[in-house]
Amino acid sequence: MRERLVVGNWKMNPPTIADAVSLARAVARAHHGAVSVAVAPPFVAIPAVADALAGSDIAVYAQDVHWEERGAYTSQIAASMLRGLAVGSIVGHSEVRRDLGDDDGRVAKKVLRALAADLRVVLCVGESEDEFEHDETDAVLERQVRAVVRSVGSSQGRLIIAYEPIWAIGTGRPATAEHAAKAAAKIRNVLRDEGLAAEDIRVLYGGSVSSITVGDFAGARGIDGALVGGASLKADEFAAIVHAFG
Ligand code: PEP
Numbered sequence: 001m002r003e004r005l006v007v008g009n010w011k012m013n014p015p016t017i018a019d020a021v022s023l024a025r026a027v028a029r030a031h032h033g034a035v036s037v038a039v040a041p042p043f044v045a046i047p048a049v050a051d052a053l054a055g056s057d058i059a060v061y062a063q064d065v066h067w068e069e070r071g072a073y074t075s076q077i078a079a080s081m082l083r084g085l086a087v088g089s090i091v092g093h094s095e096v097r098r099d100l101g102d103d104d105g106r107v108a109k110k111v112l113r114a115l116a117a118d119l120r121v122v123l124c125v126g127e128s129e130d131e132f133e134h135d136e137t138d139a140v141l142e143r144q145v146r147a148v149v150r151s152v153g154s155s156q157g158r159l160i161i162a163y164e165p166i167w168a169i170g171t172g173r174p175a176t177a178e179h180a181a182k183a184a185a186k187i188r189n190v191l192r193d194e195g196l197a198a199e200d201i202r203v204l205y206g207g208s209v210s211s212i213t214v215g216d217f218a219g220a221r222g223i224d225g226a227l228v229g230g231a232s233l234k235a236d237e238f239a240a241i242v243h244a245f246g
Contacts, residue, residue, distance in 0.1 A: 002202050004245045005036040005160065005225040007061060007122055008232025009090060009206075012042060020045035021052045026235035028056040033246040035225070039232065040090055043077055050085045061122065062089040064096055067109035079117035088120030088158070090227070092144070094166045104147035111148050115155035122160045122204070122227060123148055125187070129167035137165070137179075138186050145190040152196065160202045161187055162227040168207025170229060177216035177223075180205045184222035211240035218244040 008027070014020055020041050031037055038059035041049045050060045066076035082089065091114060092107035102110075107123070114121045125144040127137045145161065152159055163183045168175050175183075184203040191198035205217045206227030217223050225245055232238045 002200065002224045003036055004034075005038065005202055005204065006238075006242045006245055007037075007090070007162075007204065007225070007227050008039040008238055009063065009093070009227055009229050010039060010041045010045075010232060011063070011095070011229060013233055017045045017048050021048050023233065023235060024049045024052045024058070027238060028053055028058050030235045030239035031056075031058060031242060033242060035242050035245045037242055038088065046082070046085050059088065060086045061120070062086045063093065064091065065089045065110055065114045065117075065119070067106060067113050069113070079114045079119055082119060083117070086119065088122065088160075089114050090122045090124060090162075092124045092148070094124060094126060094164060094169060104144055107144075108148045108151070111159075112151055115152065115158055118158075120158040120160060122162050124162045124164050124206070124227070126164040126166055126168075126183075126207070132165060132167055137183060141183060141186050142190055145187055146194065149191060149194045149196055156196050156201060160204060161191075162204040162206045163187060164206035164227060170208065172208050174208040174213045174216075175205070177220040180217060180223055181221040184220070188222065209241060211237050211244070214241045214244040 038061045040061040040063045062082050065079040069078050091110045096102050111121050127140040131140050165175050188198040202224040204225045204227045205223045209226045209228050210231045
């Protein structure tokens, strides 16, 4: 039985570290359930948020890590620097692929580095609008998942995959539950084909999940939780999403 998980991706929000701490406290106050919950604040807010959430059931994730451990990589954060602060990291988010030039090769290196540092990884995969319209979702998922999971081996217990169709992120236009379930099945086929224990690896859905749309995904076959952007910035809204998966 896979434990359900809801992760709030705060992106470049909220505006101050004090606001991040308030949000973290509100998320912890609103959480009373069996579902695993995590928040991913911006790097600068991670220490304060980790401190605010110490002793709670809410885990802290980073939004990215670098693929190297040390060196001349201005602005970057090594996976090992998160030790004691975060238990995991998002990797391969489409906004990082878009804005910072991450490709499948870099994402694969980042995932391996994060796993080697004992972090959990939420690996984001998903097709663009154009690829969706040309019925290329399966081909994109096959490429993105295969590129990464090949060398994951015994760390697979800490790997989580988030199916995030790019056209659904922040648009208020989520995928249908049927499309998400098909994508989850495709992802597990690739995992199985690569020799991983696909039935044990959690697959989340992300893309305009809200308290209104979450019911569809909470009931979708093969979907074990959500990666939530905009709606994770309001504690009550986020709590309603978490509750739907409980
Ligand atoms: C995301 O960026 O991971 C995301 C799912 O965003 P939103 O929920 O705002 O669509």
